[in-house]
Amino acid sequence: MKPIKSIEGFAKWMLRSSVLLFIIFYFYETVKTFNFESVYYLVILLFFVFGVLLFAGGFRKNASLTIISGLMVFLISLFFIARGYQGLILDKNLIVYIFPASVGLFFLSKGNA
Numbered sequence: 001m002k003p004i005k006s007i008e009g010f011a012k013w014m015l016r017s018s019v020l021l022f023i024i025f026y027f028y029e030t031v032k033t034f035n036f037e038s039v040y041y042l043v044i045l046l047f048f049v050f051g052v053l054l055f056a057g058g059f060r061k062n063a064s065l066t067i068i069s070g071l072m073v074f075l076i077s078l079f080f081i082a083r084g085y086q087g088l089i090l091d092k093n094l095i096v097y098i099f100p101a102s103v104g105l106f107f108l109s110k111g112n113a
Contacts, residue, residue: 012110016055019073019103023051026096047076051100054107063111073104 031048035041050072057066080097088094 013058015103015106016058019051019100020055022100023048043076043079046072050076054104058112063113066107067111070104070107074101074108077101077104
């Protein structure tokens with residue numbers, strides 16, 4: 001069976017949208033608090049901003065915004081994975097961050113192409 005190349009663009013927008021929805025639903029309440037004294041809050045805020053920028057990068061011809069946002073989403077997801085690691089690899093709280101990490105890595109490697 002051959003892959004359906006014509007839906008690749010739609011699939012990329014689904015990936016962008018799913019990261020955006022994940023970040024909004026998972027972190028919106030935290031971002032609303034404006035607690036700039038906490039380093040953890042600042043990391044969440046950066047994750048939120050770069051997730052939105054990853055989505056917005058799809059509207060630009062230049063891929064640099066997508067690549068930078070993909071890098072930051074990937075690195076911050078790795079931070080959350082490392083921060084939450086408590087000896088169990090199959091922990092529910094760790095597995096949830098594998099999704100944005102993999103999407104960030106995908107857009108880091110592909111850009112808008």
